[in-house]
Amino acid sequence: MIEYIGPLALAGLAFLPKVQGKMSERKIIELYFKNTGFNLKRNKEVLWPEFWKKHMSPMFTRYDYNLPVGLEVEEGMADALSKALGYPVEVSGEKVMSIWIFKKRLPKQWNYKDLLPSEGWKIPIGLSYKGMIWHDFDEIPHMTVAGATRWGKTIFLKVLLTYLIEQHGDDVEFYIFDLKGGLAFNKFKSLKQVRGVAGDYKESSDLMDLITSDIKRDMSDFKLNDIENITDTDLPKRKFVIIDEAGELMKNKSMTDQEKKWVENCQRTMSYIARVSGGIGLRQIFCTQYPTGDVLDRQIKANSSAKISFRLENGTMSKVALDELGAEEIDTKGRAIYRTVDRHLVQVPYISREEMWSRLEEHVDVKAPAENGKGRENPIKFR
């Protein structure tokens, strides 16, 4: 039950006679149907959405309605109901329309230590109004991450690295491109799971060459063993290519000819990884603060079915990063829109540098830091 304050601002309820006191959520919803004519007329009959059930959870209340065939959720419904009910609302579904009323605001910050372990190659994306959202890299191998500087990309990458290492310490490998001066990820060179951290154009080109030769070798091993996709096997190894910041791997006028060749090699390889490597267990995470058509290559975008965006400068960038508006309106650090077929607004878990290194300490290999372009021995084992 909520206080009946907002409804008269709602177009659909503007025709209501004065409503005194309290009105149930269900009544408000059904008045909205009535006053906006949300029904289907067939012959002389008027068919209305039929209440089916109410579901309550600590995060939300959901009302499910059976829709008559032919009646569809209308644009603007969620906004209108949200104003009437005084909470964020989402409306979704076809035969059954669900009206989600989100009673709890998303937290502005929550901590990595509150995460639970997960199965398989899932990583935490963040807390949404509906609960925790996970990304499964075995279902969707490649991901793009966009966001203006200082809104949470690096923390997200640190959460991802820490979580994967904690969950899959013996089976995960990383190739890291840290092109923002090599400050954020240089120390990761000391981790057993890291095959290289590239901090400039030459190192990036060398590390891309290492990835290409790894892909070729793995592909021929997969062919020899008649394996189409690593997810059809019990091979435990997965490899992650993390590129931060992809915009730095664009040619520009101030570069020497040699530097242009190095970045061209990087661009070719990033596109190659996105096109061919999912089946052999390579996953690419492509990050940029400049989601424009130039930086976010067509092939990479087409092959990255998961997209995350933190706040962006404008709606045009949001459309490139997510294929929709919205990222320009995000107003909280660490808050992001995650899109696959579905869309979720999430608050990404926060991890401090101290917490991260206290968790990763046991994975440090003091004797053999990764050498760029050479890397550690590749431990995929087929036999």
Ligand SMILES: Nc1ncnc2c1ncn2[C@@H]1O[C@H](COP(=O)(O)OP(=O)(O)OP(=O)(O)O)[C@@H](O)[C@H]1O
């Ligand atoms: N998940 C989060 N929860 C709460 N606060 C966050 C979160 N992520 C980032 N922040 C806040 O925002 C600041 C900037 O975050 P971060 O370093 O990840 O930004 P960035 O987008 O990677 O910036 P840059 O591109 O400059 O590296 C952090 O120091 C922290 O204060």
